Amino acid sequence: MPEIVVSHCHLDFEDYAQDLPEVLARARAAGVATMVCIGSGRDIGSARGAVALAAREPDVLAAVGVHPHDVAGMTEDTWTELDALARGPRVVAVGETGLDYYYDHSPREAQLVAFRRFVALGRAARRPIVCHIRDAHEPAAELLAAEGAREVGGVIHCFTGGVEDARRYLDLGLHLSFSGILTFKNAGPIREAAAFAPADRIMVETDAPYLAPVPHRGKRNEPAYVVETLRLLADLRGLALDEAAARTTENARKLFGAAAR
Numbered sequence: 234m235p236e237i238v239v240s241h242c243h244l245d246f247e248d249y250a251q252d253l254p255e256v257l258a259r260a261r262a263a264g265v266a267t268m269v270c271i272g273s274g275r276d277i278g279s280a281r282g283a284v285a286l287a288a289r290e291p292d293v294l295a296a297v298g299v300h301p302h303d304v305a306g307m308t309e310d311t312w313t314e315l316d317a318l319a320r321g322p323r324v325v326a327v328g329e330t331g332l333d334y335y336y337d338h339s340p341r342e343a344q345l346v347a348f349r350r351f352v353a354l355g356r357a358a359r360r361p362i363v364c365h366i367r368d369a370h371e372p373a374a375e376l377l378a379a380e381g382a383r384e385v386g387g388v389i390h391c392f393t394g395g396v397e398d399a400r401r402y403l404d405l406g407l408h409l410s411f412s413g414i415l416t417f418k419n420a421g422p423i424r425e426a427a428a429f430a431p432a433d434r435i436m437v438e439t440d441a442p443y444l445a446p447v448p449h450r451g452k453r454n455e456p457a458y459v460v461e462t463l464r465l466l467a468d469l470r471g472l473a474l475d476e477a478a479a480r481t482t483e484n485a486r487k488l489f490g491a492a493a494r
């Protein structure tokens with residue numbers, strides 16, 4: 234079994250406060266070689282937590298940002314600290330950032346302004362961006378094109394669109410990362426996109442503690458469960474499990490690796 238890269242998880246969250254060592258051990262036993270901990274919660278605390286965890290654990294890397302849900306509360310101090318954190322040696326991406334028009338927890342205008350600024354931050358810090366896009370594929374693709382996301386590089390995490398949405402992001406040079414949602418019964422269009430995407434643009438993730446794949450659906454998710462998503466992705470693409478693992482790992486390493494100094 235080749236090494237698996239989990240491109241997106243939230244190990245800094247309270248959900249793992251009691252048993253993080255066991256969670257990490259199960260991931261390692263399942264073949265997970267690298268976990269990108271997305272430090273992008275309500276405030277800067279999540280970014281700090283992800284950076285601290287990446288400093289402690291050799292197979293954990295960090296991304297830093299503020300989730301689109303919470304950008305309305307960002308201050309200039311937050312931006313200054315994120316800029317400094319993004320340049321850290323174990324920080325491989327900026328995010329998650331993006332647009333969430335499903336929940337609209339922050340006003341859309343504030344989300345757009347922050348998303349633009351995060352693309353600029355990724356460019357300045359020479360880190361790819363991790364994008365969270367929900368019910369907003371059209372405005373997101375427009376913004377990413379206008380802001381030159383192609384040169385920054387990045388991934389649409391937990392991709393939930395269909396082939397047409399996928400095509401837009403792929404045309405911008407971006408990657409697509411698939412989560413446990415791929416294993417849900419109603420995931421038809423996402424599965425079509427997962428079969429359609431070029432082999433050098435696909436990645437896998439858990440978004441743990443959220444979105445546990447079948448057969449763990451409804452429980453707390455964890456990085457070890459990525460295998461279920463990988464298995465389905467392999468089936469959709471007519472690959473063996475180890476081929477799908479090798480492919481997604483190579484893609485993730487290429488995207489995040491240049492920044493992983």
Ligand SMILES: [Zn+2]
Pocket residue numbers: 329365390391
């Ligand atoms: Zn997200």
Ligand SMILES: [Zn+2]
Pocket residue numbers: 241242243271329440
């Ligand atoms: Zn996330």
